[in-house]
Amino acid sequence: MELRQLEYFVTVAEERNFTRAAEKLHVAQPGVSAQIRRLERELGQELLDRSGRAVRLTEAGAAVLPYARAALAAVDGARHAVDELAGLLRGRVALGMVTSHNVDLPGLLAAFHRDHPGVEVTLTEAGSAELVESLRRGTLDAAIVSLGPEPPPDLVYAVVTDEAITAAVAVDDPLAARSEIPLAALRDRPLISLPPGTGIRSHLDTACARAGFAPRIACEASDPSMLAQFATRGLGVAILPDSLARSWPGLHPLTVVDPPLRGRLVFAWRAAGPPGPAARVLIDRARHLLGG
Structure with missing residues (x-):
C-alpha cells in the first residue's frame, strides 16, 4: 500500500x-x-x-x-x-481583523514573512462577532477582535489596546462646552456608532439596556475614522475609542460617566488546540510583541 x-x-x-x-x-x-x-x-x-x-x-x-x-x-x-x-517553516495561517486605526498588523506580518517566506498568510476583515464565530469553527487561526463585556470562554487572547470608549462631537456643537457626559444624557441624542457585532457597539448596547433605554443610532459605519468624519459634520455624537476621539481634528471628546465605558482590542485564538505549526509560531510572536 x-x-x-x-x-x-x-x-x-x-x-x-x-x-x-x-x-x-x-x-x-x-x-x-x-x-x-x-x-x-x-x-x-x-x-x-x-x-x-x-x-x-x-x-x-x-x-x-x-x-x-x-x-x-x-x-x-x-x-x-x-x-x-529544521527551521524551514511552511504551511498556511488564516487571520482575521476588525477595522482599526491603531494596530500595526502589517508590521507583524512583514516581519513574520521575512523569517518564514514559505508560509502562506491570508487576511480577512469583518466584524468582531463574525470573526469570533470563524475562530470557533476553525476557519481562522487567530484574529484581532474587539471583545464585548463578556469575553467568550473558549478563546484565549493577548490585549492589543485597553482604553475608554468616548463620546465625541463637532467643536461647534453645544455639547462641546462640556468635558464629560452621563450615559443617560445620550438617551435622545442621535448617535454615530459601529454596527452590531462589534465590541464597542456591544458595550454601548449593554450599558444603555442596563440604564433602561435603547440607543438612538443615526449613522453606522464599520470604520471608526468614518464615524469621526460624520461627527465633525454635525451628524450626531460619535462613540469612539478614546485615542481616536482625542486626536481627530475638529472633534471634541466627552468622557462618558455613570457608568464609564471601556473596551479592549485583542489578538485572539482558540483555547482548544493547538493550531498548525505555522499558526503557532505566528501566535507566539504576536504574544511576545504584545506582552501577553
Whole structure:
C-alpha cells in the first residue's frame, strides 16, 4: 500500500469523478485508475462503484476513507514537524481583523514573512462577532477582535489596546462646552456608532439596556475614522475609542460617566488546540510583541 494510492483514492472519493480527480492531482487519468485498482487488489475489495455517471464509494470504500485521510494527515503532520525542527517553516495561517486605526498588523506580518517566506498568510476583515464565530469553527487561526463585556470562554487572547470608549462631537456643537457626559444624557441624542457585532457597539448596547433605554443610532459605519468624519459634520455624537476621539481634528471628546465605558482590542485564538505549526509560531510572536 502506497501513500500515492491513498491520495488518489481520497481525491476520487471527494471529486466523485476520475477526470476531475486527475486534473486536481495533475496526473493522467489512466494512472489514477491503475493505482486505485492496485489498492483494491491489495485490500481484496472494490472501494469505488464505477457503474453510474458519478463515482460512488462502496461499503468497503466508505470504511477505508477515514483511515486513508488520517494516514495522509499524519504524513503531512510529520513533514511539518520536521520542517519546524529544521527551521524551514511552511504551511498556511488564516487571520482575521476588525477595522482599526491603531494596530500595526502589517508590521507583524512583514516581519513574520521575512523569517518564514514559505508560509502562506491570508487576511480577512469583518466584524468582531463574525470573526469570533470563524475562530470557533476553525476557519481562522487567530484574529484581532474587539471583545464585548463578556469575553467568550473558549478563546484565549493577548490585549492589543485597553482604553475608554468616548463620546465625541463637532467643536461647534453645544455639547462641546462640556468635558464629560452621563450615559443617560445620550438617551435622545442621535448617535454615530459601529454596527452590531462589534465590541464597542456591544458595550454601548449593554450599558444603555442596563440604564433602561435603547440607543438612538443615526449613522453606522464599520470604520471608526468614518464615524469621526460624520461627527465633525454635525451628524450626531460619535462613540469612539478614546485615542481616536482625542486626536481627530475638529472633534471634541466627552468622557462618558455613570457608568464609564471601556473596551479592549485583542489578538485572539482558540483555547482548544493547538493550531498548525505555522499558526503557532505566528501566535507566539504576536504574544511576545504584545506582552501577553
